[in-house]
Structures are given as C-alpha cells and as structure tokens.
Amino acid sequence: MKPHRSPLGLALLGLTAALSLPPGTWAADRADLARPEPAPLPFPLVARFENFGEKDGLPSHKIHCVLKASDGRLWLGTGNGLCVRGADGRFRRYGPEDGLSHPAVLSIAEDPRTGDLWIATMRGLSRLSGGRFTSFTQTDSGLPNNVVYGVAVVDGTVWAATPAGAGAYNIREKSWKIYDHNNAPMEEPWCYAIAPGRDVVYIGVWAGGIVEHDPRLGSFKAYRDPDGDFQFQLTPDSGPIADITSWVAYDDGILWQATYFGLSRYDTQEATWRTWVQDKTPLVSNFINSVFARGHVAWVSTDRGACVTDGTTWATYAVDEQGRGLVRIDRPGGAPETRRMATRLADGFVTAIWADDHEAWFATSNGLSHAVFANQAAVAANP
Amino acid sequence: MRTLNCLLLAFAAAAPAAPLAAQAPAAGPDSARFIYATPGETYPYYAGLPREFWPFNAVEPYERFFTTRMPFRGPGRDYPNPSDLKSLRIGLLDSPKYDANWERSVRTREGVVLAFEEANRSRRPGQLPFELVEREGIAQWGGAGNLAVDFADQKVLGFLGTIDGADAHVALRVTLKTEVVIINTSDPDPTLTETNIPWLLRVLPDHRIEEARMADTIVRRFGCRRIAILREGDRYGRLGVHNFMNFARRLGCPAAQELLFSPGNPDIPHQIATIKDARPDAIFFIGEPADIGRFARQFRLAGIQARFFGADLLMDDRFLKEAGDAAEGAMFTYYFDPARSDPLWVDFVARFSRRWGHAPDAYAAYAYDGAQVMLHAIDAAGPNRWRIRDQVCNLDYYHGVTGWMQFDGTGSNIAPVRLVRYEHGNRVFEPQAEFTPPAAGGL
Incomplete structure (x- = not known):
C-alpha cells in the first residue's frame, strides 16, 4: 500500500497513543510566528483559550456538550449535572435534586420559539422551562429509551436519539412517534444524533449511516457506507466513510458526519461526498466525538484536538507533550504551518464545540475552553 | 492460527500505550500468561485470515482500519484512586431471564462467580475484596444501555457481558461516555469489536x-x-x-x-x-x-x-x-476440545465441577477467563477505570483455561477454532495442534 500522504499527514505519522502530542511532532517554526497570514482564512482563528475546570466551579472534569442559548447564556452538559454560566462568570449546577432526570447530560437543544431547553441525559429527557424541570422517561412517556444521546427541536417537535430509536415529541399535541427498524431504513434502531436540515431531519444511526427523514412527506432516505465493511474504506469521497455514525450536523446545505473512522461531508445541493481520514488528510484523528456546523464550516471534536475546516482549508488545535498549545494551518496546495500558542485547549480530548462569528466554546474531557478569536494577522506568539 | 496467514501490514501509525507496571501484587493467573502490546505494534488484518477471504481482495483499499489498536487518548489515568472503597466492584450483565440465551447466561455466571470466589479467597491483608454487581438483562431494544448506565452509577470498575449481540453493542456505546471497560465473553457477532470504541476486549473467537x-x-x-x-x-x-x-x-x-x-x-x-x-x-x-x-x-x-x-x-x-x-x-x-489435557484446563474442570456439580462448557470457561483478565487488570492497575482499561485493552495474548488467546487490532480473540464431527453419536475433534503465540514458543 502506498498511501498518498500530505505533509501534514507525514508530520502526524509519529503520533503515539499518549495523551498529548510528542515533542517535535508539531514543532513550531519561530520564523512563522510573526509572519502575516498569506490570505484570509475562511473561518475565524483562535487567538487564545480561556480554560475552566473544577477549581472554577464546574461540577465535573467531564464536559459532554456546550450550547450558547439565544439569550446569551452558556449551558454545559457535564458528567455531574447541567451547568449555566451566569453574567458574573460563575457556574451554577442543576442536578437530579432540581428535577433533572440524571446527572450525566449528553446534549442540549433550545426551542427557538420559546427558549425552553431540552436536555438529553443518560436516564431520560428533561425540559427546562420557566426555571422548572419536567422529565420524560421510557416508562412515563413515549421516549424510546432512557439513554438519550442527542436532542434537537425542529418546528415544534423535539427529536431524541436513543438506542431504541428516534423519538419525536410533538410539543403542542403532547404526542410521541418512534422511528426505528420497524418503520425506517435502519437495520438496528441505535440512534445517536439528530440534526435539523432544510425541511428534513437527519438521524445519525449506529451501523446504519445517516437516515434522512422528511416529516411532511413521511419519507426516508438512507445514506450508507458504499463499501459496506467496517475494516476499510475502499475509495475516498464515495459516500459516508462508515456506517457507525457518532454525530451529524447540518448547516447551509452541507451535512457533516462524524465517525470513529474519519469525517464525511455531503453537499446536498450537488449531491457529492468528501471524506477525510487521519494520516492521509489534514484530519488530526479518525476518532471524532462530534461535529458542529456553521455555514460551510465544521468544528470537529476529536480525541486529539479540534479541527476547523470548510473542507479545503484547515486549522487544528492540539496540545503537545509539554502541555503547550499548538495550531496548525493547512491550506490547499501549501505547506502546513505550525504555530505555538500562548494558551492551549483545556484537554486534547474534545467532546463538543459551539461557535459563532465571535467566539467558540470547547467541551473537553478535562474542562471547558473559551476561544477568543483574533485578527488573523495577530495570532499570539509566545514560545 | 497455524493454518491461516497472519499478515502483518507495515503501517507506521499510532500504537497502544505500553501497559502500566503492576501497582499491587497480582492475584490469580501468573503474569507469564499475559503478553502485552508493544509500542508501534501492528496487528493481523481481517482477523488474520488469508487475503482470499478479504472483501475486494484484488485491490488495495484507500484506507485500512484496525491495523493498530485504537488508543484511548482522554484523561483519567492520573486521577486519584477513590478513598472510600469497601470493595472492588465489577458488573456482570446477564441475559434476560427465560430468553433464548438464559441457560448460556447461567453457565456464564457460574464461570464468573468461580473466578470471583477464588480471587477473594486469595486476597491478602489490606487488599479489598472483589464484589460482583449483577444485573439481569432487559428484553427490549436498548435495555442494555440502561443497565450500563446503572453500572456506572454503581461505580463499577469494569463489567462483563453480554451474550446477545444487540445488548453488547448498546452497552458498548454507553461505556464510551461512562468510561467503564467491558470484557465480552460470549457474543460471537464480528461487528461488536469493529466500532473503534477503545473500551472493549472480547475473549470469545467470533463468527x-x-x-x-x-x-x-x-x-x-x-x-x-x-x-x-x-x-x-x-x-x-x-x-x-x-x-x-x-x-x-x-x-x-x-x-x-x-x-x-x-x-x-x-x-x-x-x-x-x-x-x-x-x-x-x-x-x-x-x-x-x-x-x-x-x-x-x-x-x-x-x-x-x-x-x-x-x-x-x-x-x-x-x-x-x-x-x-x-x-x-x-x-x-x-473453540476447544473439552477433552484436552492442558493442565490449566484439567484443573479448572475439576474445580468448576466441584463448585457447581457439573462440567463447564465454553460459556462458563470463557466467562472464567474473561473474569480472570478483569480481576488481574484491577489488581495491576489499582481502582482507576482508565488504567484498568489500559491493562485490559493492551493485551495481545492471554493463556486462559480455554487455551492461548490472540487479540487483533479490534480487541477480539482470533485464536483458531477446532473442527468437530458427529460420529456414531460422539463428537470427534479433528487433530489440531494447540495454538501458542510466538513469544511463548509457538507459530
């Protein structure tokens, strides 16, 4: 086998299974640090990270998800409760004693019409409305299973991804529908993520690729790994990279699939696929926990750092063995540039990201990071 | 797998971290029965089967997976041990009662319980006892997910199970969030270990x-x-x-x-x-x-x-x-000849028969082996789930009562199986040498 390796791929080849990057792997070139950007990037660049951990009031080192609500408040799903960051910067925790159905919070969605929060936990789905929690479980509602990996609110319907199917709760009618292997193109009903699309809902299915559902028509379409095997990817850019979907995200006509085998992108207008794997492309790791879509840009959470990409240009944030922050920029046709950062991600094991044009928040397995964006020519250089 | 090629692909890529040094005297099996991964190690592709069995074997795919083992890169190994432990808790996920797998689940439990009883009898002063936390399966889709969450709530250090492939898959996905390692002793579904979730080892050769x-x-x-x-x-x-x-x-x-x-x-x-x-x-x-x-x-x-x-x-x-x-x-x-004369097996059969009044089958034997691997990992790593994971998932070979096991890049046992035929109402095992890893003088 003679894989096509990008310079970045070659640089990353020596990465070990350690928690962070080994010395020299991403050695920053000091000469590059002060060099102005040759061209604007298609996404914001992080200038510095501000990190928060248990010492700052977070109830757990493990942060599963992050959402900045429309009112500007930041919500976190942690291994030990739901958290909100107040205007004073302090974190307030909500747990089962407040009505949350389980302390492990995996996903949070906001109802854009009411501002209510829907909270996916490992034992039920909770709703936070007017400061009060209401919970739904598989024994007192139509929720298919208590382990809720993903939640989304689409046109008055709350979608919950569970290992026994996708539950759809009509808020106004207070009625449930379940989509599983009996009525949707899934071999097994193991659903792990929900993403609202344009007039459709995308369901990330474990071993079932991605299921597209049009609620108006009641129709389904399945996107599956064309080679049908977990042991390899036969050809790149031919379809979903794997049938084991860990997350899906959609914005502006672009659907992203996160897997533990790499990253896939589907252009719904052109009906074309692109795929990325580590070592052969700028993707830093095949193990992707989740992906956040904004416009044509994806914010990719991996076990080895975070990538930002529009599919052509990449910025990757990682932590080296000495615990220093690094950013690597990969432009089409150009040599990758590695820069040392003055600050670093709270941890390289990134579980989820939320971003807009002004800032980004990174949930990690060891704390929370706030990314402050910079003027691209003024990336902090602090070796 | 003497009759089959073990193709080692020369991939230079990430390798599992080296196993941690034992932090406490190990109970149970001798350390010589464990052979761990080495940095940079590559693994037999496609369960070590000859190329003619591979899909699309006439072409080179763009990317092969599982030629190395997926490491766990998250934090946790340096977290302090819990100070309030009264026992070392390990889960066992049984099958739903009266399910088709129930009898096999009972035999699985017998193997696990025997391993726990023996280990607890050999505890030294100052060592915490092992405690088995059992949960009966729920006969509905996703039920194993609820039980895997319950195991995490019960603060188990790892768990064993389950026979049903759907249950095993669902529980595995939960463990990625809860970070509790699973040793599967009885699910033959080949896809179970092909998920790249680095929290699973399977000791049973699969379909x-x-x-x-x-x-x-x-x-x-x-x-x-x-x-x-x-x-x-x-x-x-x-x-x-x-x-x-x-x-x-x-x-x-x-x-x-x-x-x-x-x-x-x-x-x-x-x-x-x-x-x-x-x-x-x-x-x-x-x-x-x-x-x-x-x-x-x-x-x-x-x-x-x-x-x-x-x-x-x-x-x-x-x-x-x-x-x-x-x-x-x-x-x-x-999987193996129950009439084999390997001393580990013969002695296990005697002890098992004394304890339960009947001979062990494969489910009991692999459950015993899986439990032994888990107990050994906990003693070696201490009560830290992430270090226990390293011990379990960095295993390359293990000499259990069922024979030597070889774990591939997915964490599944690819030791060769035996051929058997019925002859005049008897089961006749075709001659086949016992599998032995290279480091132990085999192959």
Missing part, C-alpha cells in the same frame, strides 16, 4: 473465525458446490451467516439459497421443499441447537442427503437429541 474455517472446509475440503443456508430470521441469524456467505462466494461458491425460520417453529415444510428442489450438496445451519437438530432430522426424512455443517451451537446436547441419527457426519466448529 468470522468460525465461518472462514467452515467455508474453507465445505468448499475446499469437501468440494461442495451447491450450498444452502438455513438460519434464524433475526439479527443473530443474519450476522451469523453474513461472513460465511461472503467467504464461500470468495472461494468461488456463492450460496445457492438462504432461507429463514422462526426460532421454535416445529416444522418448516416450505423451506425444506425449496431446499430439496435446489439439490444442495451442503447445508449450513445457524440457529438454536434444538431447532437445527429438529430440522436436520426433517431434512433426512425428506430424502435430502446433503452434508450438514454449522457453528458452535451444534455442540449442544439438544442438537444431538433432536437430530438423532441425522446428526451423523454433521460437522461444525468449536
């Missing part, structure tokens, strides 16, 4: 290993050309024949038929008539042993003379009882 051996036997050894498949119409049946059909096709002999039945169905006249019309020279069965035995007898009564083949469940007495004379000549794969 891929069995079916490659059987396809080779049917097509090459016996020269059969018209293979009919009769399988359960459920997930176990679907996945149980999936690889067999592909392997037979790659050997130039696509299955002539694949027919399904409902478990417990007393007779299947339509399937039998259809298969008879196809004039098969081989029939491959996947299903519960009593069903398969009953249908084997019905095939013979219908005048079908094709050879019968199957997988490990044909070892079960219920197959022989239902099939009667129709079992004669039936050939199947099994």
